[in-house]
Amino acid sequence: MKLARYTTILVAALLSALALSPAVAVAADWLQFRGSFGNGVAHDSQVPTEWDDERHIAWKAPLPGKGPASPIVVGENIVVTSSSGPQQEMLHVLCLDALTGEKRWERRFWATGRTLCHPTSANAAPTPASDGELIFAFFSSNDLVCLDLEGNLKWFRGLAYDYPKAGNDIGMASSPLVIGDTVVVQVENQGNSFAEGLDRETGLTKWHLDREPVSNWSSPMALRGASPEEDLVVLQSPDGVSTHDADTGEEFWKFDGECSSVPSLVCEQGVLYVPSQGMMALRPASEGGETDILWQASVAPGNASPLIFQDSLFVLNRGGVLTSSNAASGDVQWRLRLGGTFWASPVVAGSHLYFVNQEGKVFIVSTGGSEGEIVSEYELGETVLASPAVGDDALYIRSNGHLWKIAEPSAES
Amino acid sequence: MRGIFCCGVLAIVACATISTAAESQSVDSLLADIQAVGPLGEGHQTAISAWGKLAEMPGLTVPQVLAGMDGAGPLAQNWIRALAATVAEQAMDREGELPADELEAFVRNTEHAPRGRRLAFEYLTRQEPEKRDELLAGMLDDPSLELRRDAVQALVDHAEKLAEQDAQEEEVRKVYEKAFAAARDLDQIEQLAGKIKELGGEVDLPAHFGFVTDWMVIGPFDNTDREGFSKAYPPETEFNPDQEYAGKDGAVKWSPYESTDEHGLVNLNEHLVDEKQVVAYARAEWEIPDATEAEFRWGTVNATKVWLNGEPVAEHDVYHSGSNIDQYRSIVKLRPGKNVILVKVCQNEQTEPWTNRWEVQLRVCDELGTPVGQAP
Incomplete structure (x- = not known):
């Protein structure tokens, strides 16, 4: 029964991939880490490729604390988290007006779990997630806050209350995933290590999986089915990748193999592109079958997650070198040195790739030709660890101090 | 109808x-x-x-x-x-x-x-x-740590204004010293200690924090394959300062260790041996006149177990995953008179340069961070 259903879902995932492909989807929202589709791609958004301070910085809003967490875009709202205080114990959830950058509301909470982290990181490391109606803000201290779009609390869970040894003191960073009525968090560390699915309405635990007690910062992803009910949760850990039922957490498939603990895999048309011994493309096994490893290549991502766009795989290594490979074969197509250390994962807006290194230098790369080309560069002048967000023809980038909106001037201005 | x-x-x-x-x-x-x-x-x-x-x-x-x-x-x-x-x-x-x-x-x-x-x-x-x-102005000893922090910051601001107005250094220093005495947050304590020293004053950071600095230490015992964490070596059940025990590399014996570190760090690589896959124990006596609830707060990059008067307090089987003052906190009940603190510190097999540290620091304080008790 389980396998039969899984086979159906896999087939559905393949069939539905085209329908859900961001290449044809209209998605002004950017609802979670790496966007609503978890792939970092907003093909329909038109974002400036040459930035001018006067024309293209639509606004720059101050933030109350630090955070590698990316902003998310929910309609006219930009939601971002920060943390502050001597021990990073103050948790902030802010909602800004996408048009003006003005703060619509802010809610603060006290961390209930471990708040220690590396000085370059912050408690506000996981990117919040939304289903378009509710916001789920997660923190390194394993505090999970659910708010509506007006800032009204729905519920608050302190997962370290349930599992006091959850967390590490470098800082946790795995972002939550909203899938159907379930909010999935992956809390893998040397102490209490687990993944959990929580009910979006009540915050009650729907399922709990004990995980290997090993540090892991990668985020859960969704393998989309033909309908939302058939979406699967994909968990990447240092010892492999597995798929799970979103409602029950039941494991459907597992690939045993060494995987990276920082960059997260990307799902595209039923294929998982996994940071494993370099990069590996594999198709989860169907009923009775074996996992189909499509290819394996030595191109290893650094901290930034890989990205698939127009049949190419883009991987940024630790040295700041971007490699474009054929997504079907893994063959390298071209390499391009960007330079610097990157924590932010790249995004695609329109037909360009956007990268931001730790020093706040933005690289805009053309994907159109047979070779990669840096179209333009821009200095934000502040440390950036967060991946950009794309929404409604605008790019949003946050540093520890500010959030920028980059867009073409509106007709009114 | x-x-x-x-x-x-x-x-x-x-x-x-x-x-x-x-x-x-x-x-x-x-x-x-x-x-x-x-x-x-x-x-x-x-x-x-x-x-x-x-x-x-x-x-x-x-x-x-x-x-x-x-x-x-x-x-x-x-x-x-x-x-x-x-x-x-x-x-x-x-x-x-x-x-x-x-x-x-x-x-x-x-x-x-x-x-x-x-x-x-x-x-x-x-x-x-x-x-x-x-x-x-009236909140330097407030039960709210956050308000206390605000009050300390107000004094810092006041001292800085005095300094800008060319007040006597002693006058400025006294304001900083008043703020230091009230400060409980690490960043404020460090900042104020620096200011006081700059102005010719002295601070006793270990005493301010309540760090245990006088220890007896023994090791190394074996922690190959991390098995030493769960293995009860003799120091967990007895204390005899004159007794030799079978250690990982030969006979081992308790030896005194006085930490001179501002944050009470016990450096086991320095005192015992710079070796991987080893276990050490640090034992200290701590006195208090009346039975009191207090906190043990310790920091380490190594796996640790802590006991008070022979009773287990907490254990953390975590290696090289960050560290800071007050990394781990446990509420304990100190008995009147002498109390015995025992810490087991395990080093693992990792070979990266940043995994070489084998050390621990521990302080005894109340929920606000005010020291509780003292060495005999």
């Missing part, structure tokens, strides 16, 4: 009755529903309902909400904090201000929960900034 009309009237009456009943639920009982939230989502359904009712309750004031933090646990306090924010926004929209007198009375009443008072202070001083210095 008449029947339908009667049913309609009954339905309206029923709805009104239900509505009245809902409204008649007191603020206190609804706050109690929120206070009841616990681990694993316990009480969520009821608390969600109560939160919604309170958020829509006309005339509810911020101090009324903040009073709900009294006796509430950290989870419930967060629910109530969010409610206070919503109620404050509604009050500002409706009346343009918050009840300043009530907020001030709330801040001044130390019977209220420290976090609730700090929030009341925040709302009040946002509306009436001139109240800030007046209130903070």
Whole structure:
């Protein structure tokens, strides 16, 4: 029964991939880490490729604390988290007006779990997630806050209350995933290590999986089915990748193999592109079958997650070198040195790739030709660890101090 | 037709009755529903309902909400904090201000929960900034760590102004020393210690923190394949300073170790051996006149087990995953007179340069970070 259903879902995932492909989807929202589709791609958004301070910085809003967490875009709202205080114990959830950058509301909470982290990181490391109606803000201290779009609390869970040894003191960073009525968090560390699915309405635990007690910062992803009910949760850990039922957490498939603990895999048309011994493309096994490893290549991502766009795989290594490979074969197509250390994962807006290194230098790369080309560069002048967000023809980038909106001037201005 | 009309009237009456009943639920009982939230989502359904009712309750004031933090646990306090924010926004929209007198009375009443008072202070001083210095002047020893921090910062600001006005160094230093004595947050303590030293003063950081600095240390014992963490070597069951035991590399014996580090660090690589896959024990005696509840706070990149008077306190089987002062905290009950603290510190097999550290620091303090007890 389980396998039969899984086979159906896999087939559905393949069939539905085209329908859900961001290449044809209209998605002004950017609802979670790496966007609503978890792939970092907003093909329909038109974002400036040459930035001018006067024309293209639509606004720059101050933030109350630090955070590698990316902003998310929910309609006219930009939601971002920060943390502050001597021990990073103050948790902030802010909602800004996408048009003006003005703060619509802010809610603060006290961390209930471990708040220690590396000085370059912050408690506000996981990117919040939304289903378009509710916001789920997660923190390194394993505090999970659910708010509506007006800032009204729905519920608050302190997962370290349930599992006091959850967390590490470098800082946790795995972002939550909203899938159907379930909010999935992956809390893998040397102490209490687990993944959990929580009910979006009540915050009650729907399922709990004990995980290997090993540090892991990668985020859960969704393998989309033909309908939302058939979406699967994909968990990447240092010892492999597995798929799970979103409602029950039941494991459907597992690939045993060494995987990276920082960059997260990307799902595209039923294929998982996994940071494993370099990069590996594999198709989860169907009923009775074996996992189909499509290819394996030595191109290893650094901290930034890989990205698939127009049949190419883009991987940024630790040295700041971007490699474009054929997504079907893994063959390298071209390499391009960007330079610097990157924590932010790249995004695609329109037909360009956007990268931001730790020093706040933005690289805009053309994907159109047979070779990669840096179209333009821009200095934000502040440390950036967060991946950009794309929404409604605008790019949003946050540093520890500010959030920028980059867009073409509106007709009114 | 008449029947339908009667049913309609009954339905309206029923709805009104239900509505009245809902409204008649007191603020206190609804706050109690929120206070009841616990681990694993316990009480969520009821608390969600109560939160919604309170958020829509006309005339509810911020101090009324903040009073709900009294006796509430950290989870419930967060629910109530969010409610206070919503109620404050509604009050500002409706009346343009918050009840300043009530907020001030709330801040001044130390019977209220420290976090609730700090929030009341925040709302009040946002509306009436001139109240800030007046209130903070008396809060250097406030039970709210956050208000205490604000009061220390106010003194720092005052000292800096004095320095700008070319006041005598001694006068400035005395202000810093007063602030230092009250400071409990690591960053403020470090900052103030630096200022005092710059102005020719002295500080005793280990004493200020309450670090244990006088230890007896023994090791190395074997921790190959991390198996030593769960293996009970003789120091866990007996203390004989003259006895030799079989260690990993030969016979081992207790030896005194006095930490001269400002943060009480016990450097085991330096004192014992720079080796991987090893276990050491550090033992200290700690005195206090009366039975007291206190906190053990320790920091280490190594796996540790801690005992007090032979009873296990806590264990963390975690290696090289970050470290800081107060990384681990456990509440303990010290008995009158002599207490014995035992710490087991395990080093693993990792070979990266940043995994070489084999060390621990431990302090004994109250919940605010004020030292409790002393070495004999």
